[in-house]
Amino acid sequence: MIKFDNIQKSFGIGTPDEMQLFNGFNLEVSEGEFVSIVGSNGSGKTTLLNILCGSMLIEGGRLLLDGADITKLSEHERAKYLGRVFQDPQKGTCSDLTILENMALADNKNKKFGLGAAINKKRIDHYKELLEPCQMGLENRLGTLVGTLSGGQRQALALIISNMADIRLLVLDEHTAALDPKSSELVMELTTRFVKEHSITTLMVTHNLRYAVDHGSRLLMLDKGLIVLDRKGKEKEQTTVESVLHIFNEISIESGN
Amino acid sequence: MPSFLGACEVFLTDGFMYSVLALGFYISYSILDFPDLSVEGTALLGGMSYALLVRASYNPWLTVLVAFMLGSIAGCVTGFLHVKLKIRPLLCGILVNTMLITVNLIASVVGMGGNLRGEEALTTIPVGRQFITILRGFPSTLLPTDLGGINARKLIVLFVVATVCKLLIDLYLKTKNGLALRATGNNEQFVTTLGIDPGSSKIIGLAISNGLAAVTGTLVVTSRGNANQNMGLGMVVIGLASVIIGLSVFNKAYFFKDTTKVIFGSVIYQACLSFATYLGVPSAYNKLLMALLFTVALVTSNFTTKHRSDSRD
Ligand SMILES: Nc1ncnc2c1ncn2[C@@H]1O[C@H](COP(=O)(O)OP(=O)(O)OP(=O)(O)O)[C@@H](O)[C@H]1O
Ligand SMILES: [Mg+2]
Numbered sequence: 001m002i003k004f005d006n007i008q009k010s011f012g013i014g015t016p017d018e019m020q021l022f023n024g025f026n027l028e029v030s031e032g033e034f035v036s037i038v039g040s041n042g043s044g045k046t047t048l049l050n051i052l053c054g055s056m057l058i059e060g061g062r063l064l065l066d067g068a069d070i071t072k073l074s075e076h077e078r079a080k081y082l083g084r085v086f087q088d089p090q091k092g093t094c095s096d097l098t099i100l101e102n103m104a105l106a107d108n109k110n111k112k113f114g115l116g117a118a119i120n121k122k123r124i125d126h127y128k129e130l131l132e133p134c135q136m137g138l139e140n141r142l143g144t145l146v147g148t149l150s151g152g153q154r155q156a157l158a159l160i161i162s163n164m165a166d167i168r169l170l171v172l173d174e175h176t177a178a179l180d181p182k183s184s185e186l187v188m189e190l191t192t193r194f195v196k197e198h199s200i201t202t203l204m205v206t207h208n209l210r211y212a213v214d215h216g217s218r219l220l221m222l223d224k225g226l227i228v229l230d231r232k233g234k235e236k237e238q239t240t241v242e243s244v245l246h247i248f249n250e251i252s253i254e255s256g257n
Numbered sequence: 258m259p260s261f262l263g264a265c266e267v268f269l270t271d272g273f274m275y276s277v278l279a280l281g282f283y284i285s286y287s288i289l290d291f292p293d294l295s296v297e298g299t300a301l302l303g304g305m306s307y308a309l310l311v312r313a314s315y316n317p318w319l320t321v322l323v324a325f326m327l328g329s330i331a332g333c334v335t336g337f338l339h340v341k342l343k344i345r346p347l348l349c350g351i352l353v354n355t356m357l358i359t360v361n362l363i364a365s366v367v368g369m370g371g372n373l374r375g376e377e378a379l380t381t382i383p384v385g386r387q388f389i390t391i392l393r394g395f396p397s398t399l400l401p402t403d404l405g406g407i408n409a410r411k412l413i414v415l416f417v418v419a420t421v422c423k424l425l426i427d428l429y430l431k432t433k434n435g436l437a438l439r440a441t442g443n444n445e446q447f448v449t450t451l452g453i454d455p456g457s458s459k460i461i462g463l464a465i466s467n468g469l470a471a472v473t474g475t476l477v478v479t480s481r482g483n484a485n486q487n488m489g490l491g492m493v494v495i496g497l498a499s500v501i502i503g504l505s506v507f508n509k510a511y512f513f514k515d516t517t518k519v520i521f522g523s524v525i526y527q528a529c530l531s532f533a534t535y536l537g538v539p540s541a542y543n544k545l546l547m548a549l550l551f552t553v554a555l556v557t558s559n560f561t562t563k564h565r566s567d568s569r570d
């Protein structure tokens with residue numbers, strides 16, 4: 001359903017620091033797959049997601065979504081098909097707006113932002129239903145400014161918001177990294193529930209090898225812009241944290257880290 | 258020395274008049290975080306077009322609408338320079354301002370029936386008694402011009418215009434488009450993930466704020482009785498100071514909408530200026546005083562906003 005076709009990406013072109021990260025990168029993700037992506041710092045995980053979402057331009061190659069070429073679409077045009085949660089809890093929601101206003105905006109995604117009333121009172125019950133499962137009491141605080149919520153609460157909200165419209169693909173970049181272990185566990189649990197309920201294709205970057213092994217139907221490891229491990233199906237199910245860690249360490253030793 | 262009552266009249270009328278400008282800055286500066294210098298040119302554009310059209314006997318209220326639209330177009334140009342050509346906000350303002358100098362000169366010469374090659378442009382276009390302005394046309398004529406020594410008509414008309422602008426902005430900010438505008442100023446990335454182009458949101462915001470600046474221009478012309486090529490000078494300071502004063506003085510007043518606070522801010526700012534005149538400060542010191550007051554407002558608001566973010570975490 002999503003296909004990275006021969007992607008070329010370099011940084012600092014024309015400067016002494018020119019660095020080629022992706023040279024003919026290929027990846028195909030099928031419908032309904034939940035892909036966990038691991039890899040050391042600087043291996044290109046965030047860049048990969050940025051390329052997918054259109055936040056970064058590429059020098060060569062194509063991106064296909066359900067066979068259609070989306071390479072030329074701008075970031076906000078692609079957003080139509082994508083839900084995205086960032087590592088930084090500040091990014092996925094608007095701090096100066098209330099929970100209700102944030103949800104009302106997300107509820108209108110892929111529709112016209114015209115001169116109709118922003119908040120539809122009839123939808124409030126629906127918003128509460130969406131908030132209830134995260135058990136943070138957010139459903140009773142719709143009028144609260146999002147800027148006053150904790151990182152974990154904001155990230156849970158960002159996750160819910162990213163799923164409100166009909167999207168084709170969910171993109172998560174270390175979305176639990178800034179959270180304490182408990183919130184992180186909770187947000188991860190919410191994530192799996194969402195993905196299951198909507199059977200939505202998902203790309204999740206994480207540094208938590210256990211999350212990568214426990215969740216998802218496919219495991220990728222990146223190193224210096226290359227896929228060094230790709231497991232799915234039975235093979236993925238049999239993969240253990242220890243074995244992934246082992247491979248991870250071997251690569252690190254090879255590259256002298 | 259002007260009378261105390263007279264000074265009160267001046268700051269109230271000026272306060273309401275410039276609050277329209279300040280409401281525009283509320284959108285561009287406060288919501289979109291865009292310090293927009295082009296308003297000095299658009300205020301003049303609005304005033305100039307109003308003076309010329311009123312002299313040509315067009316309906317003055319219709320003329321105010323036309324001024325709003327002309328101002329919006331100029332605002333779109335500012336937005337276009339920033340969003341599509343990636344020019345920094347301050348420079349966009351300077352560029353549009355400079356372009357508008359020519360536009361306004363040409364408009365004044367041609368509008369007064371002159372010849373572009375021949376004579377010097379008129380710096381001042383009078384809108385004298387024989388012309389019907391928003392104060393000398395229906396429905397303002399229903400109001401008395403003199404009420405106990407105060408020009409009640411002017412005061413009421415300006416108050417109503419300011420209030421209508423405020424209410425329209427309040428309404429707009431409650432629409433989907435308005436909420437998207439607020440979100441754009443707050444978090445562009447978020448807006449992008451909703452499939453909205455933050456660039457077009459910004460252009461809309463700048464169109465509205467410059468439209469309001471142009472309306473202020475028409476009010477200034479009405480109030481002074483002429484349009485002057487220099488009338489835009491100082492508008493940025495007046496507008497920004499009013500917004501900043503309003504929002505920081507009433508920082509904790511949750512029962513007031515921000516737009517209401519901005520109108521209060523404008524009145525307070527003009528009150529300070531009026532009372533300086535009342536106390537005998539010569540008008541030559543006016544701009545210096547404006548800038549000093551603005552500086553005080555900026556420094557105090559830094560303090561109050563810092564305080565606010567402290568209490569949040
Ligand atoms: N905007 C940029 N300009 C220059 N170099 C960049 C830029 N973005 C990423 N890079 C480089 O590309 C490489 C991959 O970075 P990327 O952020 O994709 O890594 P990552 O796998 O997400 O790492 P982390 O686990 O630390 O988040 C790094 O070497 C980084 O320095
Ligand atoms: Mg990263």
